[in-house]
Amino acid sequence: MLKLFAAVLLLAGVALAVDNYDGYKIYDITARNAFEKQFLLRLSGNEAYDFFDLPRSLDAASRVMVKPEDQEGFEHLLEKYNVNYLVINENFGESLRKEQEENQSQRLMNLRSAGRSVSFKAFHRHAEINAYLDELAAAYPSRVSVQVAGKSYENRDIKTITITNGDGKTGKNVIFLDAGIHAREWIAHAGALYVIHQLAENFAVNSDLLKNFDWVILPVVNPDGYEYSHTTTRMWRKTRKPISSACYGTDANRNFDFHWGEVGASSYSCSDTFKGETAFSEPETQLIRDLLLSLTGRGKFYLTLHSYGNYLLYPWGWTSALPSSWRDNDEVAQAGADAIKSATGTKYTVGSSTNVLYAAAGGSDDYAFGVANFPVSITMELPAGGTGFNPSTSQIEGFVSETWVGIKAMAQKVAEKY
Incomplete structure (x- = not known):
């Protein structure tokens, strides 16, 4: 019955799909000096341009x-200003159609298999992800439990999965991981699912990570936006609660009540970085707030998965201090970063959010650290795939397994310290 339900959802997704990106171009722009970098920073303030990446360093291109x-x-x-650029994609819409067809094919193959509701060869929909969590709770009842932590604005279940070693001890320290605050960052959701897979289904290999810590994982923070990015607008970033007749959604990672709205967030409701009408205006951010506060004292490591850019960022996001x-x-x-570099050669940049990337107040990582008192709070920006936010299905497994190497090393370091 579950497979049939998932198949119906799958076909419905195709019928609803809308291509908004025909003729859209994607550019890489290389700044040669501080003036050109400042010029790009000013351009990024124009809502007509969707800057996927705007790194601080001169040797990295902006996209x-x-x-x-x-x-x-x-x-x-x-x-006019003699700034070098390269068109890396002449028709983004065409690329997305090909990727959608491939993802569709891979999901159908998974539906026909006798395995779990998810694989790491496709990007899965919210219902499939929730089904996978429930399958694990049924398969490993002594070690895995699933809770509906709350509802999204459009009334979707937002589920957390708690993974333990099954020893029955209560009050252990906690590692809390979430993903999918930004809807279009599909590889982040896949990364969280891979962590769940490793801890629950490869328990024998990873039991040391669960000896003194329980893990609480929320793989889809923003299910409304995530579904919308599958059915309608692939590059949708925000939540989906209407702000006006013309503008929908809030940037959930600018909506937390810690230096809310001070820097790096927009007051314009149509903007991708709209901070919200008030702090914690979104049911999704309220839910994370309540989870984080409930773990104060026990929570030792907050990790939020995003994409893209190969960054490991820590507080603060609201100031360079x-x-x-x-x-x-x-x-x-x-x-x-060291573990990933050693395993695959991939380089991650480490530093505070403001100093390495850009200033942005109202983020979940600053809130976890500054209010919920998690001593370690890190945002992990996974690598770019495709033109950035759209890895191919063939890239998923390599990215998430590499990500797991880094997460495992960070968890081991936290266990040493706390």
Whole structure:
């Protein structure tokens, strides 16, 4: 019955799919000096341009998506200031259609198999992810439990899974992991599912990670936005609660009540970085707030998965100043970066959010650290796939297994310290 329900959802997703990206181009822009970097920073304030990545360092290209009617003016502006650019995708819509077909094929193959509701060869829908959590709770009742932590604005169940070693001890320290605050970052959801898979289904290999810690994992923070990114607008980032007749959604990672709205967030409700009408205006951020506060004292490591950019970031996001205990966070993050570099050669940049990437107040990591008193709080930005937010299905397994190497190393470092 579950497989049939998932198949109906799958076919419904195809019928609803809307292509909004025909003729959209994606550019890589390389700044050669501080002036050009500042020029790009100013351009990123224009809502017409979707900057996927705007790194601080001069040796890293910025990536931006521009719709057809804005391309001539955009290119003219870059040429006027003699800024180098490269078109890396001439028609993003065409790329997305091919990727959707491949993902569809892989999901159907998984539905026909006798295995779990999810695999790591496809990006799965919210219902399939929730079904997988329930399957694990049924398969490993002594070690795994699933709770409906709350409802999204559109009344979807937001589930957490708690994984223990089954020894029955209560009050253990906790590692809390979430993913999918931003809807379009599908590889983050897959990364969280892989952590769940490793801890629950490969318990014998990973039992040391559960000896003194329970893990609480929320793999889809923003299910409304996530579903919308599957059915309607692939690059949708925000939640889906309407703000006005024209604008929907809030950037959930600008909505937490810690230096809310001070920097790096927009007051314009149509903006991708809209901070919300008030702090904690969204049921999804209220839910994370309540979970984090319920773990105060026991919660030792908060990890939130995003994409993209190969970063391990720690507080603060609202200021370039560092907290007094920044070295503890840096040590844990560096352990993850070192493990990944050793295993695969992939380089992660480590540092505070503001100093490494950009200032943005109202994030979940700052709130976990500054209010819920998690001593270690890290945002992990997974690698880019495709043109950034759209890895191919063939890239999923490599990315999530690499991510697990870093997460495991960070968890081991936290266990040493706490």
